[in-house]
Amino acid sequence: MHSETTDLTPSLAQLQLTREITFDYAGARDIDNVIGNISGIGIGGGSAWTVSDEGRTFERLAVADGGFALVEQYDLDDFFPGLPEGHEADLESVDVFDGRLWLCGSHCRVRREAEEPGTLDPNFKRRPSRHLLGSIALGGSGKPKKGTGLALPYTGAGSLRRRLRENPYLSSFLDLPSKENGLDIEGLTLLPNRLLLGLRGPVTATQWSSRCRAGPHRLPMTSRTCICSTSAGSVCATLPDATTTCWCWQAR
Numbered sequence: 417m418h419s420e421t422t423d424l425t426p427s428l429a430q431l432q433l434t435r436e437i438t439f440d441y442a443g444a445r446d447i448d449n450v451i452g453n454i455s456g457i458g459i460g461g462g463s464a465w466t467v468s469d470e471g472r473t474f475e476r477l478a479v480a481d482g483g484f485a486l487v488e489q490y491d492l493d494d495f496f497p498g499l500p501e502g503h504e505a506d507l508e509s510v511d512v513f514d515g516r517l518w519l520c521g522s523h524c525r526v527r528r529e530a531e532e533p534g535t536l537d538p539n540f541k542r543r544p545s546r547h548l549l550g551s552i553a554l555g556g557s558g559k560p561k562k563g564t565g566l567a568l569p570y571t572g573a574g575s576l577r578r579r580l581r582e583n584p585y586l587s588s589f590l591d592l593p594s595k596e597n598g599l600d601i602e603g604l605t606l607l608p609n610r611l612l613l614g615l616r617g618p619v620t621a622t623q624w625s626s627r628c629r630a631g632p633h634r635l636p637m638t639s640r641t642c643i644c645s646t647s648a649g650s651v652c653a654t655l656p657d658a659t660t661t662c663w664c665w666q667a668r
Contacts (some may be wrong), residue, residue, distance in 0.1 A: 438483035439466065445489060446471060455602075460512025461558040463487070467507035467519060472499075472545075474507065474519065476559070488559075492519075495552050495565035499545060506546040509614070513606035516551040517560055520604040520613070523547050523577055524594035540593055544570045547577065589618035 444450050453468040464477040464484040472492045477484035492505055499505065506522045523546055528537040550567025552560045569575045580599070581587045592598030594617055603614020 436482070439464070439477060440480060440483065440485040441475065441477075442486060443489075444475065444486055445473070450475065450489075455507065456509045456604075458510040458512055458517075461515070461517070461554050463558050465510050465512065465517060467510045469506045469508055469522070470504050472505045474510065474517075490560060492548070494562060495560065496548060496550055496567055498567075498570070499548060500570055501545065503543055503545040505548055506543070507548070508602045509604035511604050511606050512554070515554055517554055518551045518604060518606055518611075519548060520601055521546040521548040522594065522601050523549075524600045524617075525592070525598055527593040527596070540591070547571065547575060549576050585620055586618065589620075592618070 439454075441447050441451055449470055450466075450468055450473070453470040454466055455469040456467045458465045462478075464479075466475045466477065473489055474492065475489050476487045478487045492499055492507075493501075506524070507519055508522050509520045511518045525540045525542060528539045528541055530537040547570040548567055550565055552566075553564035555561050572578065577590060577599070581590060586599065589597060590599050594600035597618045600615065600617040601613050602616040603612075605612045605614075
């Protein structure tokens, strides 16, 4: 392991002028898997923190020549002992705010692999190990402190997925696999009194109202544009080649 650097301010200022920043993971367990699946990087508390969407670890790196070098690798289960076992945590995002390290998993579902080629299995896999949204207190040296991990429940009342069911834009997508426009959390950032999540999915057309006055219009196979006249004016929507039904929405 690399020795810890305590005064990082001058080095961080120099890094702002560096075009290429390296991350040296020498000494990490399962290093190929860690490097090949890095999914989130956060810088704060004098360190860089990385997570991957495989495994159940997170890494702390200190400023070194040309970038950052590994200081220590941590097991999630040492800080969140209740995290469901058996599968990867699928961590996708990390942030540092107000003396705490925040971590978030994808919270997604996946479709089961079909037993027969060319068929689709109707069942989905629930992965509660991916349902982590929590934080860990950082000590004076920037090291995460055991026994300080706090997280929302992974399932049931109070869990993030249960709370999102109250959201009218997201609730209908929560039971879909992530690769089929289901919930897939890929970003996290903290602000005073707010936590913001970045979603890879679902993709929703929130710029339109769901109150459609004109209703659906059947179009010829060769047509790809629908023009709908509403009280707010004309709205045009370009359709995929294979689409034959156009839903016209009233603009807000």
